[in-house]
Amino acid sequence: MTDRIRRILTDHARLNVDPDDLAESDDLYQSGMTSHASVQVMLALEDEFDVEFPDAMLTRSVFESIASMAAAIAQLVGSEVAA
Amino acid sequence: MIVEATDRDSAFLADVKRVAAGVAAEHAVDVDFDARFPVEAIDALRELGALSAFLDPALGGAGVSLDALAAACFELGRHCGASAMVFAMHQIQVVTMARHGEGQEFFEDHLRRVAAEQRLVASVTSEAGTGGDIGRSVAAVTPAPDGMAGFSKQAPTVSYGAHADDLLITLRRAPDAEPGDQVAVLTRADQHTLEPQGTWDPFGMRGTCSPGYVVSATFSPEQILAEPFARIAPESMVPVSHVLWSHLWLGIATDAFDRSRAFVRAAAKRSPGTTPPAAAKLSHVMSELSLLRAEVYQGLGDYSRHMDEPGREWLSTMAAALRFNNLKIAASEQAPRICQGAMGVTGIVGFKNDTPFSVGRHLRDTMSACLMVANERIHQTNAGLLLIAKEV
Helix, strand or coil: CHHHHHHHHHHHCCCCCCHHHCCCCCCCHHHCCCHHHHHHHHHHHHHHHCCCCCHHHCECHHHCCHHHHHHHHHHHHHHHHHC | CHHHHHHHHHHHHHHHHHHHHHHHHHHHHHHHHHCCCCHHHHHHHHHCCHHHCCCCHHHCCCCCCHHHHHHHHHHHHCCCHHHHHHHHHHHHHHHHHHHHCCCCHHHHHHHHHHHHHCCCEEEECCCCCCCCCCCCCCCECEECHHHCEEEEEEECCCCCHHHCCEEEEEEECCCCCCCCCEEEEEEECCCEEEEEECCCCCCCCHHHCCCEEEEEEEECHHHECCCCHHHHHHHHHHHHHHHHHHHHHHHHHHHHHHHHHHHHHHHHHHCCCCCCCHHHHHHHHHHHHHHHHHHHHHHHHHHHHHCCCHHHCHHHEHHHHHHHHHHHHHHHHHHHHHHHHHHHHHCHHHHCCCCCCCCHHHHHHHCCHHHCCCHHHHHHHHHHHHCCCCCC
16 A cells, blocks of 8 residues: 555656655654645545545644554545445 | 633623724724724733633633633624734643643743733744745744744734734644644743834734734744644644634624614614615625624634544544634635625615725735735645545
8 A cells, every 4th residue: 555655746746855765653744745746645545545534634643654644545445345 | 610711701792892992993993093002902911911812720820611712702802903903822832732832841831921911922834935825934943052943033013013922833844854844842932033024004904913024033942842743733723823813803793793784773763664784685685694694603612622522533634624614714715795795785884984884994904814824825725625525
C-alpha cells in the first residue's frame, strides 16, 4: 500500500523531496505539502483505493505522513470488507 | 458551577454594557472623524479588568465564557465599531494564548501579567508576499546572539500596533522552514520595534489605527508557543476571530436598524393614524437583520459546543473550517447590506453625519468586514475543501 501512496505523493503532493526518500512517519507538511496539495492527494487516494474519507477523517493529522494515510485507508478498506 | 459561571458572565456583561453605552458611545464620532485610537473606551475596559476577563481566575482573570466575550463584542459594536474591533482582536490573542500556552511557563506567567497590568495584545498575521494567506509566512524565527532569537516582518496592516503592549506574530519556525511551517511568537513593546509604512486614512474602522509596519524584535525562544500554528489556527485563532468579529458586525448592523426604526417612529408620531411609507422598508431591513443574527448565533453555538472537546478533533476537520469560513463570509456580506438598507429607510437624514439617525459610520465600518481576511481568499480556500469534504 505504501508504494501506491508514494506514487500518489510523487504526482500530487509537490514536496521539496523525493517521496521515495521519506520515512513512513515523516511529516509531509514539513516537506512542503500545502493544504491545496493535500486536497489533491486526498482525491487521488480516494480514486486509487476506491474509498471515501468521511468528514471526521478529513483532518490535517490523518494526512501528515505516509503511515497515517495508510492507517486511515486500511481502516476504510477493512470496514468495507467487514460490511 | 454553572450558576457561578452565569453570575460571572452577567456581571461582566453589565460592566461592558455600561462602558459601551457610556464612554465608547460618547467618543465614537470623534474617534471615527480623527481616525484615532479609542483610548477612553479601552482605558475604561482596562479599569473593569475586561482585557483578562476570559482568563481563569487562577491566572488573575474573571473566568467568563466565550459566549460572554461575544456578547461584549456585540454590545460595544452597537456603540463604537472601532472600540469593539480592538476589544475583539485583543480577546482573540488572549483566548489563543490561554488555549495553546497552557503548561508553558512563559505563557502562564505572561497571561498573569496581562491580567495584572491589563496589557493590550495585538496581532501580526498579515504579511507582504503571502497573497493574504495567514497560513503561510515569509519572515522566520532567526537565531540571534546569546541564545536569543529574532525576526523582521513586513506587515501590511497591524491593527492598533502602536497602542499595544504586546504583539502575537506568526513566523516560519526557522530560516529553512517551509512557508506553511509556522509558529506564533509573543513579544513585548520593550522588545519589538514598529517602523511605519505609509499612512492611515481609511474608509471605515478608522479608530483601529491599522497602518503597515516593518515589525522587528529580539526575544527569548521560550516566547514561542510550542504548538504549531497549523493547529492553533483551526482550533482557536480562526474560528474565534470569525465568531467575535461577526458579533461586533451584528452589533453595528443592529444599531443601524435601531436608528432607522427610531426614524420611522418619529415620522409616525408626526402623522398619527397613518403608517409611514418607510415602515415597509424597515420591515425588509428587519428580515435581513434576523438572517444575520441567526447565522452569528449559530456560529457561536457551533464553536462553543466543540471548543473544549478532548483533542479538539471536530475543530481540525475540513467541515469545521468550512463552517467558520461560511460564518465569516455570510456575516461580512450581510452586515453592510443591513446598514445600507437602514440608510434607505432614513434617506437623507441618515446619510447626513450629524443627525440622531446617521448611519454612514455604520455602513463604512461594516464595509471593512469583507477585507479582514479577504472574502475572495476564503472562497478560494473553500473551493479546494469542497472537492473533498462530504457533509457541508
